[in-house]
Amino acid sequence: MTYESTITVKAKSAPGVTLLVNRMSFARRLELMRRIRRLAHEAQLPETADEAEEKMDAALLAFELDRIYVTWGVREVRGLEIDGAPATPQTLADAGPEALFREALATVKASGGLGGARGGQHG
Numbered sequence: 831m832t833y834e835s836t837i838t839v840k841a842k843s844a845p846g847v848t849l850l851v852n853r854m855s856f857a858r859r860l861e862l863m864r865r866i867r868r869l870a871h872e873a874q875l876p877e878t879a880d881e882a883e884e885k886m887d888a889a890l891l892a893f894e895l896d897r898i899y900v901t902w903g904v905r906e907v908r909g910l911e912i913d914g915a916p917a918t919p920q921t922l923a924d925a926g927p928e929a930l931f932r933e934a935l936a937t938v939k940a941s942g943g944l945g946g947a948r949g950g951q952h953g
Contacts, residue, residue, distance in 0.1 A: 836905055839937050843929040850906035851934075854942040858902075862942075865898050896935050897923045903938030 835855065841847040852858060869891070901919045910917040912925050922931055938944070 837941055841930055841933055843933045844910060844927060846909045847930065848908040849904055849934055849937060850908065851937050851941050852903050852905050859942075862898070862902055865902060866895065869894055869898065896931075899938050899944070900931060900934050903942060904934050907934075 835853055836850050837853060839849045839851060841849060900923050904919040904922065907917040907919060907922050907926075910922075910926070910930070912921045915921070917926060919934075922934060
């Protein structure tokens with residue numbers, strides 16, 4: 831048996847770009863859970879937050895989770911330069927095309943069996 835720990839996906843939103851996405855493994859799931867747990871602890875709301883503030887905090891948390899999923903799940907971005915340098919998962923999240931970021935997010939969630947997650951839809 832041969833097992834590849836990544837899948838290669840040609841981006842639909844950015845012709846010529848290929849994403850190398852990590853497959854889920856026991857250790858990777860554990861790592862993801864630790865990152866998410868750490869973020870959840872940091873995001874605990876103070877008792878005095880009003881409804882608008884709570885909604886804003888919830889939206890910020892969702893965006894931070896999306897960033898974690900992409901930087902955790904995308905191993906490599908091929909065929910894209912951002913500001914003159916080869917793209918990385920981090921630069922894709924920081925300054926890359928949002929449509930490609932959302933596509934990478936959906937791919938990571940689908941390949942990792944994370945379909946119960948929000949899927950990158952905010953608002």
